[in-house]
Amino acid sequence: MHYLYLALAIxxxxxxxxxxxxxQGFTRLWPSLAVAVGYGVAFYCLSLTLKILPIGVIYAIWSGAGIALIAVVGTVFFKQSLDTPALIGIGLIVAGVLVLNLFSKTLPH
Structure with a gap:
């Protein structure tokens, strides 16, 4: 269940x-409220995950997965492009998250 909470947080x-x-700089009400609710849900779910799993590893997974997914969203929905160093850096972040999940003894498998 803790990984479901982590996925929901991400x-x-x-x-x-x-x-x-x-x-638009928090000048539009409804999008601003949606952002606040989204972050509220994210931090609540993250707090539930942290009842069981260690903060350092979970934060690394949360932020790393978030970085990679935001890069995809930026490319697909906002037509932003990433240069080679950005892609390499994001690839290294994803590799780090995979190493944590696949090989770390800190996390229950």
């Missing part, structure tokens, strides 16, 4: 971050 954070440009 998805909620990505949705909230993706909606941030629509707030």
């Amino acid at each position: 998805v909620s954070e990505v949705i909230a971050t993706s909606l941030m440009p629509l707030t």
Whole structure:
């Protein structure tokens, strides 16, 4: 169940971050409220995950997965492009998340 909460935290954070440009500097009410709710859900789900799993590893997974997903959202929905160094850096972040999940003894499998 803790991995479901982590997944919900990641998805909620990505949705909230993706909606941030629509707030126009938090001058538009409904997008601003959606961002606040998204981050609220993200942090609540993250707090539930942290009842069981260690904060350092979970935060690394949460932020790493969020970075990779936001890069995809930026490319697909906002037509932003990433240069080679950005792609390599994001690839290294994803590789780090995979190493944590597949090989770390810190996380229950």
